[in-house]
Amino acid sequence: MEIRDLQYFCLTAELEHVTKAADKLGVAQPFLTKIIRQIEKEIGVPLFDNIGRKIKLNEYGEVFYSHAKKILTQLDNLRNDMDELIERHARTIKIMTNTESHYPEIVMAYQKFNPNYRLAISDASRDDILEALKTGEADFGLCSPPLIDDPSKGIRTEIVFCEQSCVMLPPGHPMLGKKALRFDDMVGEALVTTSKESALRINLDHLMEKYDYHPQIVCESNDINLIIRAVKSGLGFAILPRSIVFSNPSIIKYCVESSLPDTFGDIGLSYSTSEDDARDASQFISFVKNFTEKYKEEYYSKNIWELHPDNEK
Numbered sequence: 621m622e623i624r625d626l627q628y629f630c631l632t633a634e635l636e637h638v639t640k641a642a643d644k645l646g647v648a649q650p651f652l653t654k655i656i657r658q659i660e661k662e663i664g665v666p667l668f669d670n671i672g673r674k675i676k677l678n679e680y681g682e683v684f685y686s687h688a689k690k691i692l693t694q695l696d697n698l699r700n701d702m703d704e705l706i707e708r709h710a711r712t713i714k715i716m717t718n719t720e721s722h723y724p725e726i727v728m729a730y731q732k733f734n735p736n737y738r739l740a741i742s743d744a745s746r747d748d749i750l751e752a753l754k755t756g757e758a759d760f761g762l763c764s765p766p767l768i769d770d771p772s773k774g775i776r777t778e779i780v781f782c783e784q785s786c787v788m789l790p791p792g793h794p795m796l797g798k799k800a801l802r803f804d805d806m807v808g809e810a811l812v813t814t815s816k817e818s819a820l821r822i823n824l825d826h827l828m829e830k831y832d833y834h835p836q837i838v839c840e841s842n843d844i845n846l847i848i849r850a851v852k853s854g855l856g857f858a859i860l861p862r863s864i865v866f867s868n869p870s871i872i873k874y875c876v877e878s879s880l881p882d883t884f885g886d887i888g889l890s891y892s893t894s895e896d897d898a899r900d901a902s903q904f905i906s907f908v909k910n911f912t913e914k915y916k917e918e919y920y921s922k923n924i925w926e927l928h929p930d931n932e933k
Contacts, residue, residue, distance in 0.1 A: 766888025810856030
């Protein structure tokens, strides 16, 4: 017995006429009669009584009809739930990132910009981000250092931001009065930082290797709040993206500008050009570029202290 058979049976019971039901279903009357006979044979009893030119459910038919309608209703509910789930999935932009900054603000801003979509962001390594873009598991990758364009795999990357850094020092540290710090100023100081697969650490390791700076790392964590607490407790200093500081204004009084001779790290937005996706990559990329440009104008054009001039130095 198939779902189709239940649908045919229920319509016939409701119309109480095989020919009318066959016409509405677009099937031949003998075919519909055969379906009903097969159901009755499988159940073991007749389900209809003949009343003149019409048919009517008997007591067995009434019970069978009641259960058949429940099954068809549940099936409709299942289909509706699946359609809703598929629609929600189609309206979700999946992003993987290895950066520690920006994306909370991007999520909130994009929700206001386009409330019909939501952003689902998860942390991942650069290798995992690249693989997810190739397989379609992710729509975009927000990565630093940026992923390299790979035309053979259909991977395209656009630089959307250049992150800068600052130095967070423990409360009462003698160098809190300085305007800016270099690696030379931090010789002998213990470092609190993120793990090696994170964007911050990848860029930091590159700079430390380039300038032959090898501090003692006393704590590694991708939990930015834990890093902040560790520095506040006096465990060591941290080099943080400026965007982290702007998202946590209470720590500005513990931060000093960095005068590292290199920009800290580019952030790239990567996507697959082979995906035929209705989410429109160009529209989302344009949004992210506009967002980061405004972010840069609002925060990065000023010294940290200019944003909160009442903080104690």
